Amino acid sequence: MPVDEFGLIDRYFRDAGAQRADVLTGIGDDAAVLAAPPGELVVATDTLVSGVHFPEGSPAQSIGHRALAVNLSDLAAMGATPDWALLALTLPAADEQWLEGFAAGLSALAREHGVALVGGDTTRGPLCVTVQVLGHVPAGTALLRSGAAAGDLLFVSGTPGDAAAGLAIEQGACNASGAQRDYLRQRFLKPTPRLSLGARLRGLASACMDVSDGLLGDAAKLAAASGVAVEIDYDSLPLSPALRAVCGDSRARELALAGGDDYELCFSVAPPRLPQLLARLPPRQWHYTQIGRLTAGGGSRVLRGGTVMQFSHPGYRHFG
Amino acid sequence: MPVDEFGLIDRYFRDAGAQRADVLTGIGDDAAVLAAPPGELVVATDTLVSGVHFPEGSPAQSIGHRALAVNLSDLAAMGATPDWALLALTLPAADEQWLEGFAAGLSALAREHGVALVGGDTTRGPLCVTVQVLGHVPAGTALLRSGAAAGDLLFVSGTPGDAAAGLAIEQGACNASGAQRDYLRQRFLKPTPRLSLGARLRGLASACMDVSDGLLGDAAKLAAASGVAVEIDYDSLPLSPALRAVCGDSRARELALAGGDDYELCFSVAPPRLPQLLARLPPRQWHYTQIGRLTAGGGSRVLRGGTVMQFSHPGYRHFG
Numbered sequence: 166m167p168v169d170e171f172g173l174i175d176r177y178f179r180d181a182g183a184q185r186a187d188v189l190t191g192i193g194d195d196a197a198v199l200a201a202p203p204g205e206l207v208v209a210t211d212t213l214v215s216g217v218h219f220p221e222g223s224p225a226q227s228i229g230h231r232a233l234a235v236n237l238s239d240l241a242a243m244g245a246t247p248d249w250a251l252l253a254l255t256l257p258a259a260d261e262q263w264l265e266g267f268a269a270g271l272s273a274l275a276r277e278h279g280v281a282l283v284g285g286d287t288t289r290g291p292l293c294v295t296v297q298v299l300g301h302v303p304a305g306t307a308l309l310r311s312g313a314a315a316g317d318l319l320f321v322s323g324t325p326g327d328a329a330a331g332l333a334i335e336q337g338a339c340n341a342s343g344a345q346r347d348y349l350r351q352r353f354l355k356p357t358p359r360l361s362l363g364a365r366l367r368g369l370a371s372a373c374m375d376v377s378d379g380l381l382g383d384a385a386k387l388a389a390a391s392g393v394a395v396e397i398d399y400d401s402l403p404l405s406p407a408l409r410a411v412c413g414d415s416r417a418r419e420l421a422l423a424g425g426d427d428y429e430l431c432f433s434v435a436p437p438r439l440p441q442l443l444a445r446l447p448p449r450q451w452h453y454t455q456i457g458r459l460t461a462g463g464g465s466r467v468l469r470g471g472t473v474m475q476f477s478h479p480g481y482r483h484f485g
Numbered sequence: 486m487p488v489d490e491f492g493l494i495d496r497y498f499r500d501a502g503a504q505r506a507d508v509l510t511g512i513g514d515d516a517a518v519l520a521a522p523p524g525e526l527v528v529a530t531d532t533l534v535s536g537v538h539f540p541e542g543s544p545a546q547s548i549g550h551r552a553l554a555v556n557l558s559d560l561a562a563m564g565a566t567p568d569w570a571l572l573a574l575t576l577p578a579a580d581e582q583w584l585e586g587f588a589a590g591l592s593a594l595a596r597e598h599g600v601a602l603v604g605g606d607t608t609r610g611p612l613c614v615t616v617q618v619l620g621h622v623p624a625g626t627a628l629l630r631s632g633a634a635a636g637d638l639l640f641v642s643g644t645p646g647d648a649a650a651g652l653a654i655e656q657g658a659c660n661a662s663g664a665q666r667d668y669l670r671q672r673f674l675k676p677t678p679r680l681s682l683g684a685r686l687r688g689l690a691s692a693c694m695d696v697s698d699g700l701l702g703d704a705a706k707l708a709a710a711s712g713v714a715v716e717i718d719y720d721s722l723p724l725s726p727a728l729r730a731v732c733g734d735s736r737a738r739e740l741a742l743a744g745g746d747d748y749e750l751c752f753s754v755a756p757p758r759l760p761q762l763l764a765r766l767p768p769r770q771w772h773y774t775q776i777g778r779l780t781a782g783g784g785s786r787v788l789r790g791g792t793v794m795q796f797s798h799p800g801y802r803h804f805g
Contacts, residue, residue: 189627194563194710195558195559195563196559196565196620197527199527205509205519205521206517206526208516210573210617212575215610216610217610240515240516243514251529251530253615255534284530285530286531288538290534291534295530300516307510309510373515374514375515
């Protein structure tokens with residue numbers, strides 16, 4: 166039975182994601198019609214390419230999850246609440262089993278965050294997934310990269326480096342077993358967009374971005390956007406027990422600094438706001454750690470015992 | 486000099502498109518922040534894959550134009566006014582000459598329609614372009630596919646079939662020369678999204694969609710969404726002089742019915758609204774033609790002198 170592009174979208178995606186009353190016209194027309202959200206619109210798009218952003222042969226469910234998660238992570242970094250998503254899916258063939266897994270992965274995450282899938286396009290070609298997400302923030306409250314000032318403290322959520330180790334395990338480049346292997350693989354295959362944390366940082370963080378290309382490189386981007394320098398304390402990097410056990414302390418810190426795909430939030434807070442941050446978002450409950458500070462000047466440095474360390478690889482770059 | 490993903494976006498796309506005061510945060514942060522438009526949001530996404538939606542080696546400027554045009558055409562079909570676009574560009578290599586042409590093609594069309602490019606993602610992989618457009622309509626006025634009723638008249642804008650002939654010329658599958666060749670090629674390489682027409686059809690058309698996969702197949706989709714049947718009059722199909730001269734009358738009508746990539750609007754109007762349509766949108770000025778009608782029942786038929794004609798190929802389908 167031939168399955169055409171419209172049939173595909175109908176069958177696998179029509180009921181994907183959350184049902185929302187503000188979707189006036191969803192999948193199936195030339196475009197979606199949506200009741201405008203309160204405040205300001207926040208929109209992002211990210212693409213996953215097979216063999217570049219995930220290993221060829223990755224589980225379809227993970228690809229569906231990650232395609233949405235990396236976009237939701239962008240909204241989290243703005244402090245935004247997600248509302249809707251569109252999916253542009255390019256596939257070499259209409260593999261129904263693959264589509265079922267992909268849709269399940271995407272849909273479960275969408276429902277978890279109340280996101281409706283309102284449109285898309287399915288085309289034939291090398292596997293490539295682009296998702297667009299739309300959300301909102303109260304007017305004037307979006308968290309930007311550019312708001313940090315010298316003296317602000319720098320934080321990161323979660324335990325960066327885990328996803329890079331998980332990817333290395335997926336690729337057979339790292340040995341691990343048991344629960345540690347499972348944990349690290351899942352941090353790559355099923356990252357958690359930090360939407361609740363991002364939304365609660367509105368009015369508290371001076372700047373925020375998500376860590377997708379490596380903490381050191383991304384923190385440097387935040388600092389550059391804010392016109393300041395960044396210092397990261399090597400010994401403050403939060404490491405998961407699994408990462409340290411599998412990679413050793415030194416390699417674990419290297420991955421925490423330069424590994425990609427973590428989708429944690431890196432944010433700055435002005436010192437006078439610190440008591441409010443700690444009260445509103447207890448660190449043990451919200452899993453974030455102070456890792457450094459922003460200073461006058463430019464560039465990025467990693468410090469250990471007051472000494473500047475040297476790293477050659479600042480993060481993952483396409484065409485680098 | 487290595488050009489990284491961020492450098493690429495910065496250099497070629499930061500100033501692409503229109504400048505708009507409602508873009509509060511544009512390219513360069515994790516997501517764009519936009520002042521919500523009046524009325525309802527209208528959003529669409531479409532992908533162009535190399536070798537599927539355009540011949541490999543197509544001019545970069547055309548690919549940039551078409552990537553945005555096919556999306557604007559979706560907004561036109563809803564009667565929407567476009568506001569913003571996002572670009573997800575997957576490229577095998579950072580070819581600066583190609584990027585310059587692509588950005589120029591996309592930017593010129595964006596500026597023509599006052600559309601700001603507010604974000605995007607540049608990734609490495611097989612050439613694939615996904616654009617998302619966001620626009621708006623006054624609340625409750627979006628043109629849907631599903632509003633047609635039996636008895637409504639069916640119209641199409643422009644001269645369908647031209648783009649299919651233009652593509653055949655591009656592929657060396659059709660001989661043409663001089664002004665006719667230039668005209669038909671341009672209809673494929675540089676389609677015109679019918680935004681003004683679409684916006685003016687609000688309150689007049691009972692249903693509307695854009696013709697991207699072939700007029701007959703797309704009209705059948707409009708009819709199916711409306712729960713009616715469609716009849717198209719073979720002899721009423723509007724043909725360009727170039728198409729008729731290059732392909733002959735019979736092949737020209739076949740392309741008008743089944744060729745893709747026209748990005749014209751197919752719309753229905755209830756007979757009582759006809760005087761208003763003709764007065765508000767003089768057909769000679771707005772270039773549209775009555776080509777048939779919607780009737781009770783289901784399916785699609787092409788009529789010639791009261792006889793039903795048979796066609797085997799209803800339109801272009803992926804995975805068909």
